[in-house]
Amino acid sequence: MSGTAASNRIVRVASGQGFWGDWLDAPRRQVEGGPVDYLMLDYLAEVTMSILQKQKERDPAMGYARDFIGAMESVLPAVVERGVRVVANAGGVNPTACAQAVLEVARQRGAAGKLKVGVVTGDDLLPRLDELIAGGHPLANMETGEPLDVVRDRVLSANAYIGSTPIVEALARGANVVVTGRSTDTALTMAPLRHEFGWASDDWDRLAAGIIAGHIIECGAQCSGGNCLYDWRNIPDLANVGYPIVEARADGTFVVAKHPGTGGRISVPSVTEQLVYEMGDPRSYITPDVVADFTSIRLAPDGEDRVRVFGITGRPATDKLKVSIAYRAGFKAVGSLVYAWPDALEKAKAADRVLRERLDAMGLRFDQLLTEFVGVSAAHGPLAISSGEAPEVQWRIGVRSSDRKAVERFTREIAPLVLNGPPTVTGFAGGRPKVEEIVAYWPALVDKSVVRTDVEILG
């Protein structure tokens, strides 16, 4: 291949899942709708790991995102016959079991021996917590500064956010499918680009470009017309919304595009909305691979439903990794009733006073009680300006407490108000609110040097 041909080579990474619970049809549509080289599937949110940890405690063969197995089934022909490669953080707290489930699907579909599944492990720090704390790693909460010792006995899961390097290794060793635990969302896009273009681990500008490509597509259709405020009425055919595809070049420039004939819209405004989503300091978007500078990004239209991204710069990565820790943090429940015209808001407020008086009289202890009036001020609170009388109002009240009994008693105090509270009330058919155990999030940092990742190829 000549130098020019090499530098013009395009690698296509398609996003097929923006979170666990996203559109089941998207992965298949991405591999069938046009050319793609890689399919990237992001399954993990902040508290997902703790849910998976609980599942693994009940059944040691579980603990990964089950949706991924269905997704693999739907894209298997493209992977086996056309060489599309899949990178997903669906492994949760049990990447090996996840990989075995993928291989089992392949076997059932007559593709035994045609699939190599790379498994990335080492992010799970739960078995090592005491060793780490004893070794001088306090895993202090990044927001409050408290050491992890404060909640140590309530910790459910602890995972380091790992970068692209072990995924690149798995791809280099021939994996068609790479399954990770808590890798960063952005690494899922970055790793295929590093693998294809051979970007060095200190090529900061190109690595930053890979991260920003990942940030743009990691939330699926949220950059291609979904949840897009700009000109939302005129965004076409969201029923068939096209999920985004990054068309990347070796120099770190890329185009955000989608398959022809799909709905939604990719424009400078739609991509900009996604760029600012969940952003902190734009000059320092810190990842395990690189610190990316969002103030360097340039966007330009590149034809219909295409945006070109260029100019990106980055700085050396830090020597820390972020750790996502989940711990038990008490109980909560939320109840609601609907009050109808006339005087809907006044009635809802009266109901709230009655309930609070009863809870007080019983001496129940809550860490927090929160009332919202849906239809009036739940979204914007005191900033909402009422433009006339609400035809109906949903009264919504939540409580939080370390005392499970107090929360349980609260759940029995909503329905009685239907007969012994303010009038014209409905919306109680759902029954008593459920008591939920709260699994809270504890972000911390740890020295990179103490986290050792491992790559295994199965199949």
Add this chain to the structure above:
Amino acid sequence: MKVRLVDIAHARSGDKGDTANVGVIALRPEWYGIIAESLTLDRVAAHFAGVIDGGVERFELPNLNALNFLLHGALDGGGTLSLKTDAQGKVFSTAMLRMVLDVDDARARTLALPAAPA
């Protein structure tokens, strides 16, 4: 002249723990300057007084004609702790766009800014 932010900008918001972030993007590049001048730290903090418990941080992205704000203590503890309908700060975007700006008449005409409805 009164100008509604919702008529000259779009926005998206999200969460990190108990902090909501709001990115505000000019609808036209030439409107970025007036938005950046008007949305000072103090002005935004005053707008969200009584809505959030913590401080505000402000960042500029002139390359995207955008500003980014971090609103601390915005989400009743955030994540799974929060009892709010909007526990993840998804609709702080348009709460920000409720702001109304005072713009010098001549400048508003030069920039073709839409006037707020009377």
